[in-house]
Each structure stands twice: as C-alpha cells, then as structure tokens.
Amino acid sequence: MKALPPETVRLLCSSQVITSVLNVVKELVENSLDAGSSSLENYGLDRIEVRDNGSGIKATDVPVMAVKHYTSKISCHEDLERLETYGFRGEALASICAISEVVITTKTADDDFSLQYSVDHNGQIVSQKPSHLGKGTTVCAANLFRNLPVRRQYYSNSKKCKEELKRIQNLLMAYAVVKPELRITLSHNKAVVWQKSRVSDHRTALMAVLGAASVANMFPIQHHQEQPEIGIDGFFPKPGSDFNSTSSSSPDKSFIFVNSRPVHHKEILKLIKQYYTSAQSDKESANRRYPILMMNITIPASTVDVNLTPDKTEVMLQNKEGVLLAVETMLISLYGYSIGDDDLKAGG
Numbered sequence: 001m002k003a004l005p006p007e008t009v010r011l012l013c014s015s016q017v018i019t020s021v022l023n024v025v026k027e028l029v030e031n032s033l034d035a036g037s038s039s040l041e042n043y044g045l046d047r048i049e050v051r052d053n054g055s056g057i058k059a060t061d062v063p064v065m066a067v068k069h070y071t072s073k074i075s076c077h078e079d080l081e082r083l084e085t086y087g088f089r090g091e092a093l094a095s096i097c098a099i100s101e102v103v104i105t106t107k108t109a110d111d112d113f114s115l116q117y118s119v120d121h122n123g124q125i126v127s128q129k130p131s132h133l134g135k136g137t138t139v140c141a142a143n144l145f146r147n148l149p150v151r152r153q154y155y156s157n158s159k160k161c162k163e164e165l166k167r168i169q170n171l172l173m174a175y176a177v178v179k180p181e182l183r184i185t186l187s188h189n190k191a192v193v194w195q196k197s198r199v200s201d202h203r204t205a206l207m208a209v210l211g212a213a214s215v216a217n218m219f220p221i222q223h224h225q226e227q228p229e230i231g232i233d234g235f236f237p238k239p240g241s242d243f244n245s246t247s248s249s250s251p252d253k254s255f256i257f258v259n260s261r262p263v264h265h266k267e268i269l270k271l272i273k274q275y276y277t278s279a280q281s282d283k284e285s286a287n288r289r290y291p292i293l294m295m296n297i298t299i300p301a302s303t304v305d306v307n308l309t310p311d312k313t314e315v316m317l318q319n320k321e322g323v324l325l326a327v328e329t330m331l332i333s334l335y336g337y338s339i340g341d342d343d344l345k346a347g348g
C-alpha cells in the first residue's frame with residue numbers, strides 16, 4: 001500500500017467540494033457577500049468570473065487566500081456557534097484552483113491600486129501585476145474542470161450548459177430575494193441574462209425576481225417567538241390563489257432560508273406544500289406543483305449545523321420539532337385551519 005501523491009489527493013478532495021459550475025458560482029458569490037459587497041457581477045460558464053465591490057483582500061492575506069483551510073472568518077470551532085458568514089472552511093478558493101486556472105484581482109480601501117494575481121493549482125501566487133479595477137475582488141476561474149474529463153465533457157453539451165445557467169440564475173435569485181440591497185448582474189457570452197438593482201425591501205426584491213403578477217398574489221408572513229427563539233419572515237401565496245403565477249413545477253422558487261442561507265429542507269417544504277395543496281380546489285394538480293414563496297427562518301447560530309454537505313445547502317436543526325411547529329403555527333394562522341395527522345398522511 002502507498003500514500004497517494006499530494007496532487008491526486010488535492011484533486012480527489014477538490015472535485016468533491018466543487019461538484020458543478022453552479023457550485024463554483026455559489027462559493028464565489030458567498031465570498032463576495034461575506035466581504036460585505038453590495039454589487040455582484042457574474043460572467044460566463046466555461047470561464048466564470050465573479051466581481052464584487054466588497055472589502056477586498058489585505059496584501060498580507062493574499063499569499064494564503066487560496067491555501068486550503070486558511071480563512072478570515074473563524075479561528076476555532078467554537079466560532080461556529082456564532083457564525084454570521086456563509087463561508088468558514090477555507091476550502092473553496094483552494095478547491096477551485098485545483099480544478100481550474102484562477103486569477104484574483106483585489107483592492108482594499110487602504111490600497112492605492114488593485115493587483116491581479118495568477119494562482120497555481122496549489123493555491124500559490126505565481127505572478128502579480130497592477131490592475132485598473134476598483135475596490136473589491138474579482139475572481140476568474142477559467143478552463144473549468146480541466147483535469148476532470150467526465151465533468152468537462154458534461155458541460156460541453158449545450159443543453160446541459162443552458163440548464164446550468166438556469167440553476168445559476170435561480171441561485172442568484174435566492175440571494176437577491178434575501179438581500180434586497182444587493183445589485184446583481186448575470187451575464188453569459190457577453191450578454192446580460194438577468195439583473196436586479198438595489199432595492200430597499202423584500203417585497204420589491206421579490207417583484208424584481210418573480211414579476212409583479214406573482215407578488216400581487218402573495219401575503220407577507222411573520223411569526224416571532226421567544227423560547228425557543230424563532231423568527232419567520234417572508235411572503236406566501238394568498239390562501240386559495242390558484243396555481244398560475246404563484247406555483248412552479250419545481251421547488252427552485254420555493255425560496256427557503258435559515259439565517260439568510262438558502263437551504264433545502266425536505267420536511268419544511270413538505271409541511272408547506274401540504275397546507276398549500278389543501279387550500280387549492282384542484283388538489284391533484286396542486287400536488288404536482290410547488291408554491292412560489294420566500295421564507296427566512298431566524299434562529300440562534302448555535303442551534304444550526306451547516307457543515308453537513310460540501311455545498312452547505314443542507315442544515316441540521318437542533319430543535320427541528322420546534323422549528324416545524326413554528327412554521328406550522330404560521331401556516332395555520334395564514335390558512336385559517338390546521339391539517340390533522342390523518343390529512344398529513346393522506347397528503348403524502
């Protein structure tokens with residue numbers, strides 16, 4: 001038996017962290033958000049570029065910014081109990097470097113000008129030159145999955161690319177909805193695919209994302225309780241509003257967040273879907289659809305484990321029953337009735 005060479009280990013680990021083009025965008029966008037950016041631009045698919053106007057990266061941090069397990073966001077595992085950032089593992093930039101050609105340009109408020117760094121597959125800086133870009137950071141990852149032939153080929157199919165672009169757009173929409181103050185532009189092949197300007201509240205952000213017709217059929221929801229401390233805020237379809245503009249055939253537009261992090265939570269979605277379906281006249285058809293909605297659940301950071309999957313879209317809730325109960329209480333007050341256990345079973 002022999003130990004694998006370091007570059008093989010790096011590739012094996014990185015390709016599990018960065019599984020798709022969507023994943024690259026998600027990691028870069030979350031870094032931009034963690035850096036307090038108010039503006040984001042996203043280009044391309046084969047050559048992904050995310051540009052922000054956030055804090056920038058300090059010159060002293062640059063040499064380690066793409067080295068695995070280097071992060072400015074936490075310093076020990078106890079910090080996870082107070083986590084306020086999307087990132088914390090110090091893994092994304094290192095992984096993206098391992099599977100693509102990365103160039104990072106950055107400028108902090110204290111720097112006179114920005115510098116553009118070429119980074120090698122080990123996350124080491126190989127060259128630098130001055131750049132004209134303003135404060136913030138631009139990360140460009142080209143030749144994606146260069147050393148992973150199956151994935152490269154997967155994305156060389158134009159149909160797959162189109163689907164991936166749609167998924168990227170849906171992901172950006174999720175951040176747009178939860179962060180109204182954010183300006184976002186998504187471009188592909190030099191053309192703008194989708195954009196959203198800076199707005200002041202969630203309703204206007206939802207209108208920008210979903211269109212005014214959908215939002216006209218939506219209700220603001222709010223539920224706040226102490227002990228356990230749970231806040232629920234968002235917008236739901238009005239009870240009985242038929243499934244045209246407030247439903248979707250896939251759950252991509254059932255925007256559910258925990259502490260502003262977009263998450264997939266099957267049980268929360270199932271509960272919501274049961275109430276939504278029971279409020280429609282054509283239940284069979286409603287059952288095949290998902291309500292378009294936005295819901296942000298705010299709970300203490302110490303009660304959520306976000307380190308379950310590499311992409312952090314799954315969360316474990318310490319008080320899952322309490323959160324489900326709070327969501328159901330909100331649903332009962334919205335829909336005006338409670339669905340008993342038997343109905344829940346019948347609803348599937």
Ligand code: ADP
Pocket residue numbers: 027031032035052054055056057061065066070071072073086087088089090091092093094136137
């Ligand atoms: P993590 O986000 O878990 O800390 P990353 O590998 O994604 O790990 O990023 C490493 C570090 O590089 C971050 O902790 C941060 O200090 C810095 N960084 C990355 N992207 C940006 C950005 N867009 N703006 C400012 N700093 C960034």
Ligand code: MG
Pocket residue numbers: 027030031086087088090091092093
């Ligand atoms: Mg990160």
